[in-house]
Amino acid sequence: MGHAADSPAGPGGCPQPADPDPSALFRQHHADLVRLAVLLVQDQETAEDVVQDVFTRLHARRASRDPDLGLSYVRAAVVNGCRSVLRRRAVARRLGSPRWLLEEPAQASAEGEVILAEDRRQVLAALARLPRRRREVLVLRYYLGLSEAEIASVLRISPGTVKSSASRGIAALALMLGEES
Amino acid sequence: MSRTQDRLADALGAAAAAVREESLRPLDAARRLRARRRLRVLAPAAAAVSVLLVIGLALALSPSARPDSAAAGGGVAPVVPVGGYPTGLALDSAHDTLYVSAGSAGDLSMINTTACYASHLSGCGRVGRVSTGGQDPIGVAVDEQTHTVYAVNAGSNTVAVLNSATCNATDTSGCAAKPALVSVPGGPEFLAINPQTNTIYVADTSSGTVSVIDGNVCNASDVSGCARAAATVSVGAGAFPIAVDPATNTVYAGVNNGVAVIDGQTCDASDVSGCGRAPAMIPVSNSPAGITVDPATGTVYVSGEGHSVAIIPRATCDASDTSGCAQSPVMVPVGSDPRGDALDPSSGTVYVTNAASDTVSMINSATCNASEQGSCTSAQASFPVGASPRRLIVDSATHTVYIANVGASSLSVINSATCNAADTRGCPTKSPAGTSGSGLGQAGMASTCAPAVTAATSGEPAGALAGSAREVASGSVAGQEWTLWAKKGVTGVNAIEDGGVVLGGRWYGLCGGYPNLGEMELVDAGAHGIDYGFVAFSGKIGVKLTASGALPDPQVRQVASGISFFIGGLPKSACAYSAMVLNASGKSGRSMHRLAFGSCRASHDVAITSSSGQWGAGQLGTLGGIGAGGLGPLPSGGAQFASMQDDCSAQLTSADSGDAAASLTSSEVKVGSGLVGGQAWSLWAQRGTPGVAGVESGGLVLGGRWYGSCPGFQNPAEFELIDAGGRGIVYGYVGNPGHFSIQLSSAAALPAPASDQVQGGTFFIALLPKSACAYSTMQLKAASGSATDIHELGFGTCHPGQLVAIHASQGSW
Numbered sequence: 003m004g005h006a007a008d009s010p011a012g013p014g015g016c017p018q019p020a021d022p023d024p025s026a027l028f029r030q031h032h033a034d035l036v037r038l039a040v041l042l043v044q045d046q047e048t049a050e051d052v053v054q055d056v057f058t059r060l061h062a063r064r065a066s067r068d069p070d071l072g073l074s075y076v077r078a079a080v081v082n083g084c085r086s087v088l089r090r091r092a093v094a095r096r097l098g099s100p101r102w103l104l105e106e107p108a109q110a111s112a113e114g115e116v117i118l119a120e121d122r123r124q125v126l127a128a129l130a131r132l133p134r135r136r137r138e139v140l141v142l143r144y145y146l147g148l149s150e151a152e153i154a155s156v157l158r159i160s161p162g163t164v165k166s167s168a169s170r171g172i173a174a175l176a177l178m179l180g181e182e183s
Numbered sequence: 184m185s186r187t188q189d190r191l192a193d194a195l196g197a198a199a200a201a202v203r204e205e206s207l208r209p210l211d212a213a214r215r216l217r218a219r220r221r222l223r224v225l226a227p228a229a230a231a232v233s234v235l236l237v238i239g240l241a242l243a244l245s246p247s248a249r250p251d252s253a254a255a256g257g258g259v260a261p262v263v264p265v266g267g268y269p270t271g272l273a274l275d276s277a278h279d280t281l282y283v284s285a286g287s288a289g290d291l292s293m294i295n296t297t298a299c300y301a302s303h304l305s306g307c308g309r310v311g312r313v314s315t316g317g318q319d320p321i322g323v324a325v326d327e328q329t330h331t332v333y334a335v336n337a338g339s340n341t342v343a344v345l346n347s348a349t350c351n352a353t354d355t356s357g358c359a360a361k362p363a364l365v366s367v368p369g370g371p372e373f374l375a376i377n378p379q380t381n382t383i384y385v386a387d388t389s390s391g392t393v394s395v396i397d398g399n400v401c402n403a404s405d406v407s408g409c410a411r412a413a414a415t416v417s418v419g420a421g422a423f424p425i426a427v428d429p430a431t432n433t434v435y436a437g438v439n440n441g442v443a444v445i446d447g448q449t450c451d452a453s454d455v456s457g458c459g460r461a462p463a464m465i466p467v468s469n470s471p472a473g474i475t476v477d478p479a480t481g482t483v484y485v486s487g488e489g490h491s492v493a494i495i496p497r498a499t500c501d502a503s504d505t506s507g508c509a510q511s512p513v514m515v516p517v518g519s520d521p522r523g524d525a526l527d528p529s530s531g532t533v534y535v536t537n538a539a540s541d542t543v544s545m546i547n548s549a550t551c552n553a554s555e556q557g558s559c560t561s562a563q564a565s566f567p568v569g570a571s572p573r574r575l576i577v578d579s580a581t582h583t584v585y586i587a588n589v590g591a592s593s594l595s596v597i598n599s600a601t602c603n604a605a606d607t608r609g610c611p612t613k614s615p616a617g618t619s620g621s622g623l624g625q626a627g628m629a630s631t632c633a634p635a636v637t638a639a640t641s642g643e644p645a646g647a648l649a650g651s652a653r654e655v656a657s658g659s660v661a662g663q664e665w666t667l668w669a670k671k672g673v674t675g676v677n678a679i680e681d682g683g684v685v686l687g688g689r690w691y692g693l694c695g696g697y698p699n700l701g702e703m704e705l706v707d708a709g710a711h712g713i714d715y716g717f718v719a720f721s722g723k724i725g726v727k728l729t730a731s732g733a734l735p736d737p738q739v740r741q742v743a744s745g746i747s748f749f750i751g752g753l754p755k756s757a758c759a760y761s762a763m764v765l766n767a768s769g770k771s772g773r774s775m776h777r778l779a780f781g782s783c784r785a786s787h788d789v790a791i792t793s794s795s796g797q798w799g800a801g802q803l804g805t806l807g808g809i810g811a812g813g814l815g816p817l818p819s820g821g822a823q824f825a826s827m828q829d830d831c832s833a834q835l836t837s838a839d840s841g842d843a844a845a846s847l848t849s850s851e852v853k854v855g856s857g858l859v860g861g862q863a864w865s866l867w868a869q870r871g872t873p874g875v876a877g878v879e880s881g882g883l884v885l886g887g888r889w890y891g892s893c894p895g896f897q898n899p900a901e902f903e904l905i906d907a908g909g910r911g912i913v914y915g916y917v918g919n920p921g922h923f924s925i926q927l928s929s930a931a932a933l934p935a936p937a938s939d940q941v942q943g944g945t946f947f948i949a950l951l952p953k954s955a956c957a958y959s960t961m962q963l964k965a966a967s968g969s970a971t972d973i974h975e976l977g978f979g980t981c982h983p984g985q986l987v988a989i990h991a992s993q994g995s996w
Binding site for chain 2: 026029030032033036037038040041046049050054121122123125126129133140141144145172175176179181
């Protein structure tokens with residue numbers, strides 16, 4: 003896994019103070035990280051598993067005192083964890099497994115049914131049909147409100163690719179939703 | 184923003200808001216061994232067994248199940264299964280009823296507190312239920328004066344108003360009545376009542392407000408005022424725990440990094456003139472999660488996420504005097520992630536749930552309060568309960584503490600007369616069986632273990648360990664001395680993961696029990712291989728190893744609580760074993776772990792190429808089928824297991840293939856091109872990503888359209904079929920190094936594709952004699968001098984311009 007936020011040295015090459023303990027970082031952002039993961043994998047239990055796994059992994063690495071365990075890094079780890087889940091689903095599909103084995107999103111939770119009116123569900127369903135990278139870019143842009151540069155850092159792609167993925171993703175969504183754009 | 188952008192932002196926000204803080208399982212590295220996991224192994228036999236297991240567990244936890252009475256007599260807290268996510272608790276002493284909000288189950292459970300208390304548990308199995316007329320009830324509170332139960336429907340932004348006189352544990356005649364509903368702003372979770380002013384205060388987590396409901400005109404017998412818009416107090420983001428101190432008419436509402444202090448005298452049912460005023464704030468660095476006021480000592484106890492409880496003197500921080508609110512509070516160390524607190528006045532104990540430790544700490548309210556802190560700094564006594572305890576409530580009349588174990592869908596029932604801060608003789612000493620975690624795990628290779636030394640780096644000189652680790656066990660195996668080391672300053676399995684095994688002066692790493700409770704490594708130690716590993720459940724463990732036949736039993740050593748280490752010599756060289764099965768069993772858990780091994784290297788761990796298995800803790804009596812017989816025969820020859828783990832994440836799958844190619848070529852680099860059936864094709868790889876991963880992140884461009892691919896995993900030879908209009912086009916990639924000859928066949932042999940070396944593998948593409956829709960299966964045989972990969976695919980429905988979906992895949996390689 004790559005380090006989205008590298009460069010432990012601050013301006014002038016002086017070491018910056020160590021980032022906060024990953025536990026604190028996670029506890030502070032736990033719910034928001036799960037929310038981010040939910041938007042990518044579409045079910046809360048899997049999203050919690052993803053965040054828990056990332057947390058566990060970083061916790062195990064705590065002794066190594068990684069200087070770059072910032073929020074950007076943690077977000078990147080969560081996005082990567084979501085990708086792994088989506089990969090497994092894809093392979094399960096490829097292997098022709100019975101449906102009940104697939105890690106498909108569970109039925110939307112009870113409260114989700116209420117909160118998510120039909121038109122919102124249409125938008126999310128359309129989002130789910132986009133290619134992975136476009137979906138990730140749109141979630142980071144329109145949920146987290148990250149800048150192109152920040153998204154590029156989290157996804158490890160160029161700002162140009164962020165821009166093109168975002169505009170093409172919106173265009174594809176508009177098409178699917180029958181809008182002008 | 185365009186309308187699409189607006190709609191997207193709105194839908195994402197709404198979907199994210201549906202994730203409620205209170206419904207989340209707590210984060211905890213220590214919990215990793217018991218983490219709830221979903222089914223992940225594809226082997227049909229394993230899956231069939233696990234479905235039976237899941238059903239068994241569901242039955243065991245069904246609401247009709249009796250409490251764990253066998254455990255009640257021992258050192259185990261009795262538990263009452265209630266189902267769902269039990270998040271909120273309220274007592275109605277007039278009707279002897281404990282109301283438990285069931286979170287995701289969408290209703291309240293009702294338990295008779297005269298038949299289920301302290302150590303009297305005969306009536307615990309009878310759990311009544313009542314709907315709250317909304318989604319996801321979380322907070323619940325009772326106003327005994329008006330016989331009203333107020334339940335927060337977190338998913339519906341409403342508060343349900345129920346009649347406790349006609350809907351309780353012994354009388355359910357009124358339970359079918361539709362409750363009145365009060366609308367509140369976004370994300371309500373918990374609530375508190377001031378019975379003296381008949382005011383209900385609801386903490387609205389998302390909107391950062393506290394809603395003020397007039398209970399005089401909105402209760403079980405008078406709902407005339409329920410539809411009235413509630414006054415709100417703006418308290419700040421994350422309003423979540425809330426408590427009322429009727430004596431001072433003060434409302435304490437926990438928000439992110441603080442507690443808001445609301446003056447109830449000018450903000451209650453009869454006077455809302457002061458609700459608009461900004462409340463005083465108590466700085467609490469960790470997000471507060473539970474608030475309790477002890478009127479006897481004038482102390483506000485605030486448990487916060489982290490490891491401590493804050494002590495706030497009420498005398499200088501209440502509705503009439505906020506002069507001391509800004510002072511940093513005294514912090515009392517408790518367990519990990521304290522989430523809830525409740526006071527038992529008779530024993531002088533504040534009980535604090537530690538959600539991540541699965542324990543409850545007890546603070547002595549006589550010696551650790553606002554004015555006296557003698558016992559605050561010493562370790563607080565604690566006892567184990569079920570998984571992820573959060574809210575709790577004390578019934579002083581029966582000396583009972585009810586603790587909601589969110590992770591176990593149960594309540595622990597504790598006798599506060601014999602288990603309190605001053606007297607722990609009656610406290611449980613063990614976690615209830617079968618209630619910690621789900622009791623079942625399965626996975627492929629998704630281990631997130633990060634040992635200090637991996638197969639690739641194992642065999643380093645052991646000197647590096649000496650300064651930073653301590654020896655925790657030693658012995659000899661196959662004539663060699665072995666020692667086991669744990670990293671200093673790291674606890675539990677993590678310490679051993681960061682330490683390792685030293686054998687013949689060399690250092691070998693290992694994963695200590697994650698995600699499978701039984702983990703194993705194989706060392707190429709010369710003529711006789713050495714196996715070693717961990718089993719992460721408590722008690723005496725038996726370890727059996729099999730390859731094609733049974734292998735000698737390894738020696739097993741308990742090295743820490745709940746962790747056993749094993750090590751053994753093998754009859755043959757490590758290089759002779761292509762696969763091995765570990766079966767570990769004990770009273771508290773079992774693990775089956777099947778590993779396949781790659782090439783051996785002297786004085787190194789043998790690389791593990793595939794891993795699958797099942798494991799469980801707790802109620803494993805139902806785990807028939809796992810154990811001596813394993814889950815099925817080992818694969819023969821050099822074939823790999825079909826595991827669902829893979830590294831493929833094609834940019835375009837069959838469902839979304841055929842996009843315009845421009846978006847691909849902006850960030851990728853062209854690595855091959857040619858002509859097929861008169862059309863130009865080009866192959867693209869992600870810039871800077873070598874090998875198959877680069878190709879996977881790129882794709883094939885044909886006729887101006889972009890098609891994805893999953894090269895090289897799990898079968899190194901993968902291929903795809905495009906419905907290209909007239910005749911179908913097949914293309915693929917063999918991830919093994921070297922040049923492979925490619926043969927394709929369906930019912931009969933197909934034309935040999937063109938192939939070329941790309942990114943270290945072999946790319947091939949061919950025009951088929953017929954339309955892609957004409958092929959229901961196809962076989963690929965890729966052969967080089969040293970290896971043969973066979974891959975057979977079954978195809979689904981074709982769509983012009985898209986990849987044909989693959990619905991079956993098998994092969995050997």
